[in-house]
Amino acid sequence: MTDWLREVEPLTLKGQIAVPYTWWAGDTASRFFTALRDEGKILGTRCPECRKVFVPARRSCSRCFVEMDQWVELPPEGVVEAFTIVRYAHPIQPAEPPFAYVLVKLDGADVSFLHIVKKDLQDLGVGRRVRAVFKEKRDGHILDIDAFEPVGEH
Amino acid sequence: MGKAAIVGVAQTKYERRKKDQIFADLVFDVTREALADAGMTIDDIESVVTVSNDFFDGRTISGMAVGDACGGQDKNISTVSGDGTFGAFYGLMRVLSGFRTTLVVAHYKGSEGSVPVTTNGMFDPLFHRLLGVDAVSSAALQANVYMNRHGVTEEEIAAVSVKNHGNALNNPYAQVPLRITVADVMASRKIADPLKLLDCCPVSDGAAAVIIADEETAKRGGRRPAWVKGVAHCCEDYLLGDRDLADPAALRAAAAKAYAMAGIEDPLSEIDVMEVLEPFSYMEPLWLEGLGVCRPGEGASLVERGVTTMDGRLPVNPSGGALSANPILVAGLARLVEAVLQVRGEAGARQIKGAKTALAHGFNGPCGQSHCVWIVGAEG
């Protein structure tokens, strides 16, 4: 398939799909994000059927297919269920590598919360306790939590 | 289930950059080759399913780019946005509903888009998008959960990469055939712990096609049908934190259904070869656990124990799998194409001797959220 390349210059056209998006957070996630922004609180919701606490908060339980209307405040602390230290850089990332993605089981929650860890990466491990560090100036989105960081001893 | 068979298959060679072909060219080529393989002309095709994704193609209504190229003119045509195994599933349903034949064709050009950006688009726009998580970093999290749960070592998953890249040496369509060792994988560049460069699939361009036919058409002279014995798919929860990433529950459910349809009780002894979608090395053992080949935690030792190697009891990914070429969406259909070639005994240097029953697998969504399992057999 290389012959044609001698005869014709292989052109490309540069393009980008530049569609602006405004995602409505809806009443459930709006409450989650305003609590995060205004009070530095992490809110979850409890399913009235399976009694599981989901965080971040959402309107319905996918397993029981019922609405969740009971709000639960969760502590900004929990245990690492999974982590990865990212070594490649890309503009979509919120931090310079190396940084880590963590799934944190906040105390009292039944599911894990996805976020990042930016420092003390050498201390990370499954089972490690971590705590959310909130930004000073918060805008009402998930990065109002600046990152999680390891707490206490191993 | 009514009887149906795959009667024609085709795939392109998978490459990093196909500079000489646009989507329509790729689709045109595999359509013609699949027709030739089936001994058909385009007039024999009654219905068409194309497979593409608007994110990956950088185009709204991405199916529109290939409607002419696949011979969809004046036919009942549709587009599945998802892995090719799901597109083929729709093709099968159309045949079972009364179309004598359905052509299923998938295309993808990783060279034309940004994999981190488009796969970041899989994640929740409110909760996760801003975290920058993508297909690779989410897979690394899943690898961490899986390996930590069962004490799987990095060397054990590296052995999958060594096996599959080595198998790819026998596959003229593969993009990255490599003769490497576990030490090479371990020494390759760290991407996202525990994944290293050679634990990860390449970015690929390519296309694949299958033609599915009803029983009467499949039995007509000269055809080499691969009969559909069982097929099912299933989806689990969306947010990564809601799932047990080390337990592929949706895959287990899909496999159980497909096995029941095919009358398979013990996949390890009743299936001759498997082609599973493993863009990351740890996925092969994890999916094999989901497929019931072994108990949870035992998947990682299958290579070392020689079970899944070419001369093993159940060779897995003789083609080299997605580690050797991963045109997203096409990659699952390529697994099905390979399974068909195996039961036809036409897989060339990668043929598993005497293969009569083969399994193909594909998935959609982050960390294998929605799985599709196909079982094809040489006998109807």
Added chain:
Amino acid sequence: MGRRVAIVGTGQTYHKSHRPDVTSREMIREAVVAALADADLTIKDIDAVVIGNMDHFESINYVDTYSVEGSGAFMKPVMKVSTGGTTGSTVAIAAYYHVASGLFDRVLAVGFEKNSESDTTAAIITCSDPVWDRFSYSGAIPSLATEATAYMEKYGATQEDAAMVGERDRGHALNNPYAHLRRPLTVADIMASPMLAYPIKLGDICPRSDGACAVILAADGIAQKIASRPAWFKAVSVRHTYTWFGDSTDYNKGLVSLQRASREAYAQAGIKNPVEEIDVAELYLPYTWAGLKWIEDLGFCGPGEAARFVGDGNTHMGGKLPVNPSGGVLSTNCIGATALLRVAEAAIQIMGKGGKRQVPDVKTALATGFGGCFWSDVVILSAVRP
């Protein structure tokens, strides 16, 4: 042949320009819950889910996996199909084949769009080929405007003729509590509205809406137990013929995809005289001119006769063949749901659940989808098991 299939329940959200109170998947759940209630089923009764939208309106990749919480697809098979404007009918037709194949007994079809979350035209424009068409012949309005001028030139139709279609559909929408635009619009209002691309004015074109629709399909033997009056599929036809806009614009031939799809559907349903044999039609008419030209392509009247046919009231409520009792696309347009709403509304008419928008004694209902590169889908439903 495949099994017989019927629609046994439908659900839709109230359609609005903005739904700030819900995310996409929460909005999907509203429609699914409504459809389950309509069929008196629970999510446990559903064997598989088919879902569709257009990716670039919400910028969500793999909507099938994203929406599980709302669609109820947790630990079920879910498949995503997407074909542009025809997505909704594509979803309905894919769900039909799910059941007809014998693999699934009860299938949930879901279409949705939150058009308020993006710039609709900026997204649609990317459907054109990036190398050839995207710089020039792009976006929904210009291509439709070209079709309209060709029709005017050929048959001498006027802008007022087209505006009658807008007045009719917006008038019908007053009977539909779910419709997005529920204010009457007259021919004079349309004529006075701002020109977008000659001859299309703001009043000639559909809105963009937030909304979702869900439809439940069931197999013969099961459908009768779920619904007292199931809406049986009698015909399903698809023509997504063109790739290039330039190939599809031989307007003197009419909307070829719709001509072919409808003729195939009539043959499947044994319909010889559509106006006599079809009781109600829910047509995907994204702009007023379609309500003239495309009903000729459907064979409701002869070429060039549409203005008189519509003007005589044949397609109004109480007419010979009422078109769009729901108010149609000109009143509600949540794109991925739009063509599914046509199928759902046709089913509602068969099931006799149309309330104020109900056409009396509907036995046969026709629904269409339009989208992509001048593509057409046709579905015919019947009160009589085929």
